[in-house]
Amino acid sequence: MKKIGVLTSGGDAPGMNAAIRAVVRKAVHENIEVVGILKGYNGMVNGDFIPMEAASVSGILKEGGTILKSARSDVFRTPEGRATAYENLKREGIDGLVVIGGDGTFTGASIFGHEYDFPVIGIPGTIDNDLFGTDLTIGYDTALNTVAEAVDKIRDTATSHSRLFFIEVMGRDAGFIALNAGVACGAEVVLLPEKRTSFDELKEFLQKKYSYSKSSSIVLVAEGEKLGKTIDIADRIGKEHPEYDVRVTILGHLQRGGSPTVTDRVLASELGVAAVDALLTNKRDVMVGIVNGEIVHVPLSQAIKDEKPINSRLLNLINVISG
Structure with missing residues (x-):
């Protein structure tokens, strides 16, 4: 694992920049090159890559949105689009991929990873908190x-x-x-x-x-x-x-929008580092999440498909204590 790519896709979420920062800083610490992929999967298809180093992510911890931009990609949904994306990654010498987003992002990542036997790690970045296998999602x-x-x-x-x-x-x-x-x-x-x-x-x-x-x-x-x-x-x-x-x-x-809370900044930092660690230990097609304060690895397919239950105790609480 000599060079990795990182992208954000789907709806933006406060803390995505903190996650990007953690991925880049952890990779640099491990002497791994990092490439930022602009505008999500569209950037993979179009070869819209930028080299990143520690200084590239200075000052972004507190910023909302995503410096790598985000977009939904219809072309990546096609086999031809994914084939082009793969060729671009190999031409750039990218050995693994970190994707930050929600269920749509993870669906594309899982399909791509299986098609080309390519190491992909997901970081849950969505304000909806609807991904199975993690207590919290970034944002x-x-x-x-x-x-x-x-x-x-x-x-x-x-x-x-x-x-x-x-x-x-x-x-x-x-x-x-x-x-x-x-x-x-x-x-x-x-x-x-x-x-x-x-x-x-x-x-x-x-x-x-x-x-x-x-x-x-x-x-x-x-x-x-x-x-x-x-x-x-x-x-x-x-x-x-x-x-x-x-x-x-x-x-x-x-x-x-808005500057991420302390909780989101810490969560994003932990998950960003965990994603690089996952690549370094030969994990693939998994989401890094957090359960009871501990880092977990959940298959992307499970994170997408399994239903995350709401807290029925809170439902009862509203009925009891509301005005």
């Missing part, structure tokens, strides 16, 4: 804190005007952000993809928690919730209960 803690700060501010105006706010948060088909932010912010109701809530149940919750108190209520909605789009749910509630003062806020990409 999740920062996104949680961003959501908590935003909801706390919305609560101020909700209380001032006795309003009912529906607030949509990211997470695609996973409710980890909504659930944990709901506990942290005292949301009265949390709608999750993993727990089906009927419209009648929602109305009953609101009758108990909002209509009775006439103060304020926060309904946190994970974007993949099966009841419907947040704005449609709120509109229906408003029409059926005109006495409710209903408002909607969609936090959107606000949740992806």
Whole structure:
């Protein structure tokens, strides 16, 4: 293992730069050359490579986003695109690959690694925290804190005007952000993809928690919730209960940005070093994760396909302690 490549792919997540920094610094420490691959798998296909050294990653630990840029690649989904990417890697003399991203990134990495018997290690970088086999993914803690700060501010105006706010948060088909932010912010109701809530149940919750108190209520909605789009749910509630003062806020990409928290900086640093260690010990087609504070290696296929359960204890907690 004389030269490795590193890339970021899919949605950006705070802490990706910290992971890049750790990969580069660890490789340099081991006398391994590092090549940064720009714009994810598109960069592999286009041969968009840059040499990296310790100085290349100075000052990026605290920065959000990714200095290597990110993009989704349709061409890499094709056998021809992956063949071109492989030829570019071999021409550059790259012996192993570290990819930082989520399930889409890992899917591409696993397919590529198997097709060409190429060593690939995944680092979980996604705010959704939906990858099986790791307690935390890079960016999740920062996104949680961003959501908590935003909801706390919305609560101020909700209380001032006795309003009912529906607030949509990211997470695609996973409710980890909504659930944990709901506990942290005292949301009265949390709608999750993993727990089906009927419209009648929602109305009953609101009758108990909002209509009775006439103060304020926060309904946190994970974007993949099966009841419907947040704005449609709120509109229906408003029409059926005109006495409710209903408002909607969609936090959107606000949740992806910002300087990573200490938790994300430390996690990214640990996983970046662990990824290089994995390559040096001849591991391949695995994700490096963290479980109970210990580094683990999980097959990429398992990290992608196995469902990561939400914490049912927190669900019960919301029902008990919400207003």
